[in-house]
Amino acid sequence: MLKWLFGQKTDGASGGNGGGGNGATPKKPAPVVLNLTPETVVDAVLEQMSTTPDPRMRQIQESAVRHLHAFAREVNLTPGEWLQGIEFMTKVGKICTPERQEFILLSDTVGLSALVNLMHDKTALEIATDTSLLGPFFRENPPRYPPGGQICKDISKGELAIYGRVMDAKGNPLAGAEVGIWQTASDGLYDIQSMPNGEMDARGVFTTDAGGNYLLRTVMPLDYSIPMDGPVGAMVRMQKRHGMRPAHLHFLISAPGQRELVTALYMSDSNYLATDTVFGSSSVDLVADPITNDPNCPLKGIPAVRYDFKLSRMSEADMKGGRVGSDPGAILKN
Numbered sequence: 001m002l003k004w005l006f007g008q009k010t011d012g013a014s015g016g017n018g019g020g021g022n023g024a025t026p027k028k029p030a031p032v033v034l035n036l037t038p039e040t041v042v043d044a045v046l047e048q049m050s051t052t053p054d055p056r057m058r059q060i061q062e063s064a065v066r067h068l069h070a071f072a073r074e075v076n077l078t079p080g081e082w083l084q085g086i087e088f089m090t091k092v093g094k095i096c097t098p099e100r101q102e103f104i105l106l107s108d109t110v111g112l113s114a115l116v117n118l119m120h121d122k123t124a125l126e127i128a129t130d131t132s133l134l135g136p137f138f139r140e141n142p143p144r145y146p147p148g149g150q151i152c153k154d155i156s157k158g159e160l161a162i163y164g165r166v167m168d169a170k171g172n173p174l175a176g177a178e179v180g181i182w183q184t185a186s187d188g189l190y191d192i193q194s195m196p197n198g199e200m201d202a203r204g205v206f207t208t209d210a211g212g213n214y215l216l217r218t219v220m221p222l223d224y225s226i227p228m229d230g231p232v233g234a235m236v237r238m239q240k241r242h243g244m245r246p247a248h249l250h251f252l253i254s255a256p257g258q259r260e261l262v263t264a265l266y267m268s269d270s271n272y273l274a275t276d277t278v279f280g281s282s283s284v285d286l287v288a289d290p291i292t293n294d295p296n297c298p299l300k301g302i303p304a305v306r307y308d309f310k311l312s313r314m315s316e317a318d319m320k321g322g323r324v325g326s327d328p329g330a331i332l333k334n
């Protein structure tokens with residue numbers, strides 16, 4: 001179409017009487033234009049973007065454009081549908097705050113976060129505990145507790161003990177490792193959701209002893225819904241999904257020289273293990289089954305989960321690769 005239009009203009013400029021080339025006016029060369037079809041527009045874009053100096057950036061951006069174009073062609077995207085997508089992404093951006101990262105939630109609900117984590121696991125130097133989503137409720141600088149400390153203010157519905165060891169990939173205990181835990185409190189909510197004044201609850205950090213042992217008290221986590229009051233919730237509802245996550249405990253475990261482990265333990269009796277809305281419960285190795293009278297647990301009279309965590313040696317790439325997941329507060333700082 002464009003070519004046809006420009007072609008007409010060229011012909012006009014060369015005489016206007018339909019003849020042209022009669023010797024009176026020298027013939028102008030035809031203007032060079034983008035000669036685009038739905039199939040070739042992608043190459044025109046890639047050609048312009050090929051000047052991106054950073055090779056990794058270039059690779060990522062080129063691939064994203066190629067796939068975006070292929071997607072639009074595959075579904076024959078209409079202008080109205082394209083605008084709907086733009087409106088959706090605008091709503092996702094508008095609802096983001098330092099406490100709420102709707103883009104991460106979007107990434108989670110379409111399985112992109114899980115995919116990135118699964119690929120990251122494969123780059124570990126050694127076989128370690130599987131990772132799981134950091135999720136949007138991680139917070140920096142939680143309170144520190146001594147061994148056996150209770151991280152929840154309300155224990156009226158019963159307690160849960162968690163204990164075990166933190167080891168390197170060969171099974172050697174890691175003394176002085178930090179075991180961070182966060183979860184829903186007994187009301188089924190994270191502190192960020194129920195305590196708007198910034199108070200912390202149901203989260204803490206413990207340090208392993210000389211034998212790599214950790215021991216903590218908490219409450220039983222509950223199945224709970226991802227935040228459904230924003231555009232991602234609307235999308236999940238429109239897709240007729242339940243929006244639930246299986247009951248889980250988050251862990252962030254670190255030790256000098258070891259790859260940081262971001263993981264979670266999922267409760268075996270949850271109704272949503274196989275249909276987690278954010279695809280975090282993807283490993284059977286991360287399913288925990290609390291035992292009522294565990295003779296080996298140092299804390300008596302409460303159900304207990306024993307779990308040993310294994311860390312992989314840190315690689316050079318790990319040092320600059322970033323955390324598996326992200327602290328929403330850190331994103332807006334940059």
Ligand code: BEZ
Pocket residue numbers: 105108133134135136137226227245278
């Ligand atoms: C969570 O672990 O709590 C979570 C993870 C992803 C999205 C929403 C919640």
Ligand code: FE
Pocket residue numbers: 135137183248250
């Ligand atoms: Fe969570």
